[in-house]
Amino acid sequence: xxxxxxxxxxxxxxxxxHPALKQVDLEIQPGEIFALLGPNGAGxxxxxxxxCGIVNPGGGQVLVAGHDIVRDYRAxxxxxxxxxxxxxxxxxxxxxxxxxxxxxxxGKAPNAAYLEQxxxxxxxxxxxxxxxxxxxxxxxxxxxxxxxxxxxPNILFLDEPTAGVDVELRRDMWAMVRRLRERGVTIILTTHxxxxxxxxxxxxxxxxxxELILVEDKDVLMRRLGRKELILHLKEPLTSLPAxxxxxxxxxxxxxxxxxxxxxxxHDDTGIPRLLAAISAAGLELRDLKSKESSLEExxxxxxxxxx
Amino acid sequence: xxxxxxxxxYLFELARTWRTLLQSIATPVISTSLYFVVFGAAIxxxxxxxxxxxxxxxxxxxxxxxxxxxxxISNASFGIYMPRYAGTIYEVLxxxxxxxxxxxxxxxxxxxxxxxxGLVILLTAGLFVDFEIAHPVWMLIYLVLTAFTFxxxxxxxxxxxxxxxxxxxxxALIVTPLTFLGGSFYSISMxxxxxxxxxxxxxVVYLISAFRWTFYGVADVxxxxxxxxxxxxxxxxxxxxxxxxxSGYRLKN
Ligand SMILES: Nc1ncnc2c1ncn2[C@@H]1O[C@H](COP(=O)(O)OP(=O)(O)O)[C@@H](O)[C@H]1O
Ligand SMILES: [Mg+2]
Numbered sequence: 001x002x003x004x005x006x007x008x009x010x011x012x013x014x015x016x017x018h019p020a021l022k023q024v025d026l027e028i029q030p031g032e033i034f035a036l037l038g039p040n041g042a043g044x045x046x047x048x049x050x051x052c053g054i055v056n057p058g059g060g061q062v063l064v065a066g067h068d069i070v071r072d073y074r075a076x077x078x079x080x081x082x083x084x085x086x087x088x089x090x091x092x093x094x095x096x097x098x099x100x101x102x103x104x105x106x107g108k109a110p111n112a113a114y115l116e117q118x119x120x121x122x123x124x125x126x127x128x129x130x131x132x133x134x135x136x137x138x139x140x141x142x143x144x145x146x147x148x149x150x151x152x153p154n155i156l157f158l159d160e161p162t163a164g165v166d167v168e169l170r171r172d173m174w175a176m177v178r179r180l181r182e183r184g185v186t187i188i189l190t191t192h193x194x195x196x197x198x199x200x201x202x203x204x205x206x207x208x209x210x211e212l213i214l215v216e217d218k219d220v221l222m223r224r225l226g227r228k229e230l231i232l233h234l235k236e237p238l239t240s241l242p243a244x245x246x247x248x249x250x251x252x253x254x255x256x257x258x259x260x261x262x263x264x265x266x267h268d269d270t271g272i273p274r275l276l277a278a279i280s281a282a283g284l285e286l287r288d289l290k291s292k293e294s295s296l297e298e299x300x301x302x303x304x305x306x307x308x
Numbered sequence: 309x310x311x312x313x314x315x316x317x318y319l320f321e322l323a324r325t326w327r328t329l330l331q332s333i334a335t336p337v338i339s340t341s342l343y344f345v346v347f348g349a350a351i352x353x354x355x356x357x358x359x360x361x362x363x364x365x366x367x368x369x370x371x372x373x374x375x376x377x378x379x380x381i382s383n384a385s386f387g388i389y390m391p392r393y394a395g396t397i398y399e400v401l402x403x404x405x406x407x408x409x410x411x412x413x414x415x416x417x418x419x420x421x422x423x424x425x426g427l428v429i430l431l432t433a434g435l436f437v438d439f440e441i442a443h444p445v446w447m448l449i450y451l452v453l454t455a456f457t458f459x460x461x462x463x464x465x466x467x468x469x470x471x472x473x474x475x476x477x478x479x480a481l482i483v484t485p486l487t488f489l490g491g492s493f494y495s496i497s498m499x500x501x502x503x504x505x506x507x508x509x510x511x512v513v514y515l516i517s518a519f520r521w522t523f524y525g526v527a528d529v530x531x532x533x534x535x536x537x538x539x540x541x542x543x544x545x546x547x548x549x550x551x552x553x554x555s556g557y558r559l560k561n
Contacts, residue, residue: 014561052402055561074310074404082402088395097323104316105403147399 002066003027004155004186005051010060012046012210020046021058022210028188030154033181035201035218036190043210044190045085048157052082064155078106081153083144085160085190091133095124095143098132099150106151115150121176122146138169145176156180158189162196174200198222228265229292230272233258235285242282248275313405317413318420321387325421332383333425336375340429343371344436347493352437358495359526364437369520370492371433376426376451377458377487377512381479384418384462389475392467392558401560407553415459422455439523447522453538454515460545467549467558486512491520496528511537 005028012021020043028034036044049055051062053073062069064076090098099115119125122142127135132143141161148156158177162170177187177200191197197204197218204221206214237256248271251260263270279286325332348364355363391397400410433439441447469475490512496504507513508529518534521527527534552559 052398054398054401056556074406077402077404080402082398084395084398086395088398090391090394090396092324092327093320097320101316101320102399104312105399105405107310107312107404109312 003063004030004065005188006061006063007047007051008061008063010047010050010057010062012043012050012055012058020210021050023060024207024210024212026205026212026215028186030186031181031184032202033177033187033189033200035197035204036188036207037192037194037197037204038190038207039192041209042207044207045159046210047207048082048159048188048190052080052157053077074107078151079154080157081148081151081155082157083141083148083159083161085163087137087140087144089132089140089143092131094129094131095119095135095146096128098143099146102147103150106153108151114152118146118149121179123172137164138166141165141169145173149180153185155186155188158187160190160192162191162193223264228263230261230263230275231258231290231292232261232279232286233288235287238284242284244282245275245278248278310403310405310409313403314409314413314416317400317410318417321414321417322420324387325383325417332379332421333428336379336425337428337432340371340375341432341436343367344433348437358498359524361439361524362437365439366495366520366524367493368430368433368437368439369523370487370490370516372426372429372451373454373490373512373516373519374484374487374492375429376422376454377483377515378479379425380418380422380455380458381462381465381483383421384415384459385466385469385475385479386462387414387418388463388466389469397559407550410553411460411463411549415456415463418459418462419452419455422459423452426451426455441523442525443522447519450519450522450535450538453535453542454519457538457542457545460542460549464545464548464552467552470558483512486510487516491516491528511541514538 005026007024007026010021010024011019013019024043024047036047038044046055050057051064051069053069053076057070062076065079067073067075069076090101093101096115096119099119100110103110103115116125119128122145124139124142124146127139132140135143145161158173161173165173177189181187189196189200201218204214204216204218205212231253233254234257238252239256241250241252248261251262252258253260261272261275263272344364344367347367352363352367357363358366391400465475465478489507490510491507496507496513496517499507514529514534514537517528518531518538521531521534551557
């Protein structure tokens, strides 16, 4: 399948001289949910803003459904809906007027039936004649989602959709994302909540200081998440592993004072009893042992710390 | 051409006027009426005719121009500054719409308001003074041309301004004084010779002179020169706007 968004060597340096993106390569597949994960200031919003046409790209190229975002911006932008990070609205307008405006702006003929259904799905129908200024924060965010979907885009960008959002809206939003995905909409969301990425995404990209340092299927990451480690401390240090333990994929650590054994905690057979039996058969004496989880969180923390 | 987008912006902007009807139409109409009462009826009664028309009638075109210029600039600058300030501009920037379409939507709406306003003031003036319009078609053409040109100028100010103060400063400190000194209330032939020459550097003189010609068939400066100057200013504004969009000036990082 060819990518619906193809980002090649994209870079961006703001006028301030700050390099916000460095040679980012990324392909998004049609219909997937992609989570872009990274701390504040990593460049998530910059990346999205360039693809949507709000920020001028520095170097590199972006194709949306095969259309260059600069040369062929009409075709590329028409496919995209964006819910930006900041809550911004024409506060003196009614919900209905602002959603209708969005649809027109993206070149779609009026379709009151579609907009009605959209507002109903987002629990905004009762508020259609209310001025936006009268709405609560959560409702205002729903309006922004409605605006982004008003022109029936194939691709939806959600920039930190659940930051500062109450539980109910968060749940509604996730349900909506799933419904959209069933209709074939490609969704790219940014977040710095790992659980959100875990809950929603098919694939996860990690961005740090303008560099995309990892792109991985969520399942692969989850498998890593499922991995545990057993650390065995030995009474006498070893210089090398005994041949009888070669099958266990052990790692010698702490200059021979310890052994690290990785295993899948979700698997029935962890191999631990066999390992312990083999260790005692090899005549090694244990001082202490502990097991620890390597969480997704930890993976990210390590990834993000690398090179600092 | 993304006509739905142009229409969406145009109607959205006009809806804003409708909502603030009092402010956008009633206020300028009331202030212009006060001018007619004070200058036309009260002072004008003891004034001689100018260029063969009563003083009250003489000031009508100038007063319409005064309102047209200030309202075109303030409407158009506010129309584009507001979404920049509120952040809602993101949507326009991310839409499949060309700079030209954006300009037609915003500037077209601002110019429409100004033209309506100009016509309302014209009708209001009829309540206070008697006057005739010698060249009604040219009058309308010039009204529309000026409204569009200065709405475009206001649009530029709305993109250039990075604070509310700057938004006010050009209309208040440049346009209003130039309009007052541009022959709204007098014929420049009434000035001492030195001032007549200096006045010719004031672009608004040409606007008012030509507009007055469409009413009474007399002008301070050559009518074609005036039209030419207006068109040149319009083209200059178009050039600036197109540069602004190409470079992303104050719109995109
Ligand atoms: N308009 C701007 N001008 C200068 N620097 C900016 C601008 N916008 C963002 N930045 C900088 O670029 C970096 C990336 O910002 P951003 O893309 O907003 O990150 P994220 O969305 O991941 O938090 C940050 O260091 C930020 O300070
Ligand atoms: Mg951000």
